[in-house]
Amino acid sequence: MNFSLNRIKSQNQMTNIYIGSALLILSILDVFLNSFFRINISGSLPGNLSIFFPLILGFLGLSYLRTEYSGYKFLDSLNKNINTTNFNAFLTLFITFAILKAFPPALSWMVLDANISGDTKEACTGTGACWTYIKVWFKRFMYGMYPNELHWRINSAFLLVIGLGFVGYFFKENLKKYLALYYVVIYPIIAFLIIYYLISGGSFGLVWVETGAWGGLSLTFIVSFFCLIFCFPLGMILALGRRSNLPAVRYISVGYIEFWRGVPLITVLFMSSVMFPMFLPQDFFMDKLVRVIIAITLFEAAYCAEVIRGGLQALPRGQYDAAKSLGMGYWKMHIFVILPQALKLVIPGIANTFLALVKDTPLIFVVGLAEIAGMLALAKTNPKWLGFAMEGYIFAAIIFWIICYAMSKYSYNLEDKYKTER
């Protein structure tokens, strides 16, 4: 193939470049006009040839352009990156044309033919997406059935919790040693109190809002936040237990970790909603949301424990020996020497666990909590708004994608940062 294509090439390099770029531009122009303006310049060709015409043209063009070195910066980088072999050239053209073909329909569906004005289904007259649906339901997707006039409570609770999270950065040098204490013990308690008193209310003159009304994206955040801060200490204990040299402690930790890692989250949620109430004392009532948070925490703690164990194993033995030779006991050694170093190592891993946790939270929909997936299901079956499932899921997908992508990039950054420091 290569041989025969080389034979049709001219000896003069400039001629090759002219012919090649002309063919390539013609092929791209054909696809471009075809998909954007519905003009088919190769329409006169018979049947299937018309479809493959730009592909053949572009392929010839790229093979004319392929040279060792031309002296033109653009052309050389083109050859080096997307035009090394015939196979590569073919894939390049295929991907380029696929993007060109797919772009106009996607654009017209999402933007050009879409509607966003109005407040009812009737406003959506175009053939494109109906963003009016998202606009009308936006508050429900974000806050669930939480009363509209009380949304400020959720917002301010989140702002307060996030703000308190950053307090650690402003600790003075002499307070730095309490940083871990703050984040592991004090911060979770304060955050819990804030969310409890602000969002559910019932005191300080705030109206009580039962957890059944919580929902939407804010519930996702609440659940994943609490599960994270509770599963971390539990995971730490389990990780230490798994590396303990006391057989009973070790076997119980291993059993716990392997059990929770072996079952799917959905069965854990079923357990929390139907089986767990059987295990509680008779008159003891526990809210469904609390049960779900406990269940996810127990589940996630097992994963957390494995991540932390990785950090503990990565520490050189010398650290343990050095701490022991200074006469430190088990707890002193771990609190002051081992854990501070190990936890620093596992921050990226914890970020990944948290990412998985956020992606898992939509599952609570299965036990009837109206998290964003639940609100979508509710909106989808509303008789006034039938037939907009696509818009709803695309909207939710975009939101989750942005959150998760940002988090995964952040955890990559952390990984790089801590890699170089050691």
Place this chain on the structure above:
Amino acid sequence: MNNKIKRFLPQLLTILFVVFVFGFFTINAQTNMDNRGIDFGFGFLSQEASFDMQFTLLDYDGQDSYLWAYVVALLNTLLVSFLGIIFCTILGVIIGIARLSQNFLIKNSAAWYVEFFRNIPLLLQIFFWYYAALRALPLPENAQPWFGVTYMTIKGYYIPSMIWENLNVFMSCLIAAIVAIVFIRIYAKKVQENEGKQLPVFYISLALITVLPLLSFLIGGVTLDFEMPVLKQLAQTSFIFEGGVALPPELIALVLALSLYTSTFVAECVRAGIQGISKGQKEAAASVGLTPNQILKLVVMPQALRIIIPPTTNQYLNLTKNSSLAAAIAYPDLVLVFAGTALMQTGKAIEIVGITMLTYLSISLAIAALMNWYNKRIEIKEK
């Protein structure tokens, strides 16, 4: 003495704590069940299930027992996992290799594919395929055939079914071929070790696996017929396909979402595995005179697989566990049928959730044990 107490006391406390928690739960459960008049036991498994399932691999109807419903539902779960694993492996390997391509466009498209499908919760993906994408398919009467004989409609994917005669003869021929290939491989290895000669094992195997089953058609009396799906009019505007095999949209949505989602993780494993082989290995192999094919087969792949297989198995395990999301779109898998319908009907929360969890747990532990065995086997044995 002091040391002994130090070792003994924490263990005792842990055990006491665990015993206390379990005891507390057991006593509560006992009183709760006594109050509600429920008794603990697995007798319900032999009772009549009296509910129907949309899609089954084995024969099942409402008169069968709960135990049979459990088996049928478990098979449905395994079917989804099996299909998902196959497709996610194919996709994942392609994408993983594409991410290492020299071609700027291919590399970036693969990277964006991974970033895109990895960062959207699986449940939303399943919902998207089931409620949005597959609902946009044509009705049976408007469906155009794919590949001439299969029909993709809003009610599912219709493919021709195979009707075998003397299937057991065919199967025994296939098994005989596989056994023969295994023996020939062992023999070829021995020949190579003793005499240094290489037998054309690949061609012999290929010939065996095609010729033996073919022979069963020619002289074994095996026949294979296809039953095509045919459009049938039920009423003025109601059409269905009859004949053939119907794959329900739930199954398609589930397999699509699971394999797209998991393929991104498999792709990352494959990429890491191939990147983990140092260039020196390939150069060293080339310098002792191996051909590029031999380098790939004898040097690169064995080492890359050692890195790729353990995390990939983990992903397969995740896929199997994630297949329980089927319950959200009413695909009759283990969770929906057993922990959903059966639990509602019998009210045996503890037994049923317990059995469901134990089932998944045993699948996980079995695969983990297999993995540990495999890891031990392929471990680099340093002297």
